[in-house]
Amino acid sequence: MQVKRFFAADMRQAMKLVRDELGADAAIIGNRRVAGGIELTAALDYPLQPAEPVKPNAALEAELRKTQAIIATAQARLSLPEGLTAKKDCQLFGERLDDFKNDFTGADHVANRVAEPAPEVVGPAPVAPHAYESASQDARGLDIVRSELHGLRELLETQLGSMAWSNMQQRQPNQAFLWRRLQRMGLPATVAHDLLAKVAGIAESQQAWRMLLAHFAQAVDVVRDDPMDEGGVIALVGPAGVGKTTTLSKLAARHVLQHGSQSIAIVSMDSFRIGAQEQLKTLGRILNVPIIPVGADQSLTQALAPLAQKKVVLIDTAGLPAADPAFRLQLEALASRGLRSKNYLALAATSQAQVLKAAWHSYKQCRLAGCVITKADEASTLGEVLGLAIGQRLPIAYFTDGPRIPDDLHRLRAHQLVSRAVSLQLAEEPSEDTMAAMFASFYNDLSRKVG
Known part of the structure; x- marks a missing residue:
């Protein structure tokens, strides 16, 4: 065995x-x-052992039968005749999952009710020696059942996602073709769904693809005027390792080449990494630009006061964990209305969609003016980062695609960003399992929003 x-x-x-x-x-x-x-x-080659007789639990058996009925109903309804639209498929998927979740919650409720201890009895009462052992066995059994129901829920979502994807391929092959291409670009399912809805009436696939890319470019928002030309206080925020200091160095170097070193200064709030301080000091010596560190006993406003005559002040921030108390203080300082800084979130194109979304959630409270896409030269796709910018309505100010200072800093238009995303799409088609999992996740998320 x-x-x-x-x-x-x-x-x-x-x-x-x-x-x-x-x-x-x-x-x-x-x-x-x-x-x-x-x-x-x-x-x-597992030898099956005869199961020991188990005392039946009528309530849990009823819940399991109800779950089996839901699966059968979902299979039957997902096999409806031709003409069922993608929207109806989505609604149906959400209804089936909601039904299952209700029954699953009911099963948990029954399990918890069965496992509840009996009410306390005033006065002495005889307790059988095996009562505690039996209650412990029941609790373990209910935990196993609950775990099985969670697994069954996951399997149901996967199965329904596979059915929805299969229906899409059979009834709307052009839409399925476009879904695959957008997945190769790494675009999030919610953004892809919205774009596909705009070309649903176009029968010819290549024409639909061209129109979809046009809608994609319209959805991408870019900062119209160069923030460095406008001047003021500009801060780069984001998690550690996304390229904030390198991008700031490119911005400073480009400004010095165009306007000289007299009108710019750099303020560093990153007193946690020695490497960051040394990098900025070296940059300051090369560019002849003052580097002002914010001391532990000094506020950001106090550090900026002597720099009021500078046209541009760049702020390099520390990439701190969200749970760090200094992280909250840093965001509060940047969000101060008296400071009037333009804060841009640095997003590494190499990051996964969930990491990008977590970064946005962490930094959105400091009144973001837009974002900067970094490390595009190391990314396999650009769909994830562009999808976040679209979904959260973050204008894109700058785009970096290499380590050279300042050559690898660009201001791209929307259609240029989309062109970059198309050129970086994965060579291989997504597998059927990948598409089914994407449909399951997308429709499940949509059903939560509808519910």
């Missing part, structure tokens, strides 16, 4: 690992949630 453990982000991926490694005859002998996903224990 061969026994092996498998770790994956979700149940669908874990089951795929089991099938690939041990084949379709493998038996799942255990599963549990762990940090970061699911752990499955599978065995090949």
Whole structure:
């Protein structure tokens, strides 16, 4: 007998690992949630042991039967005749998931009710020796059932996503073709869905693709006037490692080449990294630009006061964890109305969509004026970062695609950004599993918003 453990982000991926490694005859002998996903224990040639008689639980059995009925109903309704639109598919998917979630919640409620201790009885009462052992076994059994229901929910979402994607390919092949191309660009499903809705009436696929790219360019917002030409206080914010200091160096170097070093100064709020201070000091010596550090006992307003005559003041901020108390103080200083700084969020094109979204959530409270896309030369796609800028309505001020100062700093128009995104799309078509998972995630998120 061969026994092996498998770790994956979700149940669908874990089951795929089991099938690939041990084949379709493998038996799942255990599963549990762990940090970061699911752990499955599978065995090949597993000797089945006769199950011990278990006392039936009528309430849980009823919930499981109801769940099976929901799956059957979802399968039947997703196989409706031709003519069902993508919007109706989405609504249907959301309704089925809502039904399942309600029943799943009901099962949890029943499980919790069964596991509740009996009311306290005043006065002595005889307690059977095996009562506590039985209650402990019941609690463990209910935990297993609850875990199985969570797994069943994941499998249901994956199955319905696969069905929705299959229906899309059969009924709207042109739309399916465009979905694949947008996935190759890394564009988030919500943004892709909105763009596809605008070309749904175009039958010819190439014409639809050209029109879709035109709508894509219209959705991308860019900062019309160069912030450096307008002058004032400009701050770059963002997590550690996204290229804030390097981008600031490019901005300063370009300004000095065009206007000289007398009208610019650099303020550093990053007193946490010695490397950042040294990099700016070296830059200051080369450009003959003053570098003003903000001391621990000094406010940002006090540090900026002697620089009132400078046309441009660039602020380099520290990339601190959101839980750090200094992070909140830094954002409050930048958001001060008396400061009137233009704060731009640095977004690394190499970051995943969830990392980009987390950065926006962390820094949006400092009144962002827009964003700067960095490290485009290291990215495999640009769809994720452009999707965030579109979804959160962040105008794009600058675009960097290399380490050279200041040559690799650009101000691109919307159609140029879209052209870059098309040129960087992945060479391989997304797999059927990838598309099914994307549909499952997208329709599930949409059903939450509708609900």
